[in-house]
Amino acid sequence: MSSGIARPRGQASKNLLAALKRAGVEIKATAFDFISLPEGQAISFDSEENLFRCLPQVIFIDVKTATQKRVKPGFSGFFFAFTENEISAANQLxxxxxIALFNKIRRNY
Incomplete structure (x- = not known):
């Protein structure tokens, strides 16, 4: 099991992106919505060095949300697109x- 953290903002986001860049990964903050860590793993966004050490365990998650009634269970009828930033992040990471799919009407993933 893992724990999810909403995309960091402000200086925390800058630190995460700097740690990624140091690891050879250059992505935009908007390319993901959450990060996931192994259960029990803690992360501090205050330190670029700590983030750099934790990067191998970090999963970056982009959420695609369905808000139309026509979307059926199993996401049949759901169309979504990827931005260039998301494609670049997927290629690098x-x-x-x-990618997580969320049906806002049915309240399921």
Whole structure:
């Protein structure tokens, strides 16, 4: 099991992006909505060094939200698009970049 954290803002976001850049990954903050860490893993956004050490365990998650009644269980009828920033993040992060689908009407993933 893992724990999710909403995309950091302000200086915390700058520190995370700087740690990613140091690791050779240059993405935009808007390319993800949440990060996920292994259960029990803590992370401090106050230190770029700490973030750099934790990066191998961090999963970046982009959430695509369905708000139309026509979207059925299993997301049949759901259309979504990827931005260039999201495609770039997926290419650079590989299996550490995930897409989550959320149906706001049915309140399920």
């Amino acid at each position: 590989g299996n550490r970049y995930k």
